[in-house]
């Protein structure tokens with residue numbers, strides 16, 4: 835996705851001159867681009883009169899923000915203890931193999947980002963995989979294959 839300075843400027847101005855806050859502006863940019871481009875951080879610093887270092891602190895503190903471009907679909911595999919003992923390492927391994935990426939990486943086609951997380955608070959349903967915010971429980975290798983197939987089929991249709 836191309837980064838548009840004008841568009842970022844517009845989003846920031848809407849928040850800066852409305853009731854919004856720096857966080858709201860960053861959330862809007864994150865929602866639009868799936869990450870916070872450096873251009874956005876510089877513009878936000880200027881508009882809100884907040885030092886760059888402070889904006890980077892906010893951006894790295896909250897999990898909702900990413901400083902690196904993410905894929906269209908974000909897969910999070912829970913590696914917390916309960917999910918781990920129920921087989922999340924095998925699920926993670928399968929997804930890594932299928933997508934050809936490691937946790938923290940985005941596929942070359944920018945379709946997938948793979949992440950690991952520690953306990954999502956749904957241990958009884960583990961292993962858990964979260965796809966674009968949607969929880970899938972009792973995950974196993976076969977279900978992971980199916981999950982990826984479903985996403986890819988939807989992409990082909992789109």
Ligand code: FES
Nearest residue numbers: 914917954956957
């Ligand atoms: S360990 Fe995975 S949800 Fe708690």
